[in-house]
Amino acid sequence: MSDGAATQRSESGDSDRMELTDAEWKQRLTPERYAVLRQKGTEPAWSGELLHVEGSGTFTCGGCGAALFSSDTKFESGSGWPSFTEALAEGTVEEHHDRSFGMVRTEITCARCGGHLGHVFPDGPAPTGQRYCVNSLSIDFEPEPT
Numbered sequence: 845m846s847d848g849a850a851t852q853r854s855e856s857g858d859s860d861r862m863e864l865t866d867a868e869w870k871q872r873l874t875p876e877r878y879a880v881l882r883q884k885g886t887e888p889a890w891s892g893e894l895l896h897v898e899g900s901g902t903f904t905c906g907g908c909g910a911a912l913f914s915s916d917t918k919f920e921s922g923s924g925w926p927s928f929t930e931a932l933a934e935g936t937v938e939e940h941h942d943r944s945f946g947m948v949r950t951e952i953t954c955a956r957c958g959g960h961l962g963h964v965f966p967d968g969p970a971p972t973g974q975r976y977c978v979n980s981l982s983i984d985f986e987p988e989p990t
């Protein structure tokens with residue numbers, strides 16, 4: 845009765861979940877990245893290497909490499925963190941209500957590996973009105989080939 849379901853390959857796209865143990869994450873990530881991605885830390889404002897990037901390209905998850913944001917939606921928010929008006933595609937970023945520090949905020953995580961990215965606030969510019977406030981440590985930038 846179990847024939848047919850056995851051919852599970854994970855080549856079929858980016859939606860496959862990536863689940864590692866804590867020890868595996870520690871091995872894979874720098875201590876700075878581990879503290880943000882896996883322990884929901886926040887880097888100091890204005891410290892991020894990806895606050896300003898040249899050219900267009902894609903921002904990918906620092907944990908698993910999933911494509912998360914396009915440079916087309918990046919804007920200067922003045923907050924000191926890389927900010928975007930929307931995720932690259934539906935389902936790439938997950939939102940969670942976060943009541944830590946006495947505030948109600950919406951945490952954003954990578955849908956594939958669960959890595960902490962930052963928060964989303966409803967005070968962004970048009971057209972979405974959203975501000976995805978992302979730790980530079982949580983993401984990498986892949987420039988488009990020119």
Ligand SMILES: [Zn+2]
Pocket residue numbers: 905906907908909910954955956957958959
């Ligand atoms: Zn990820």
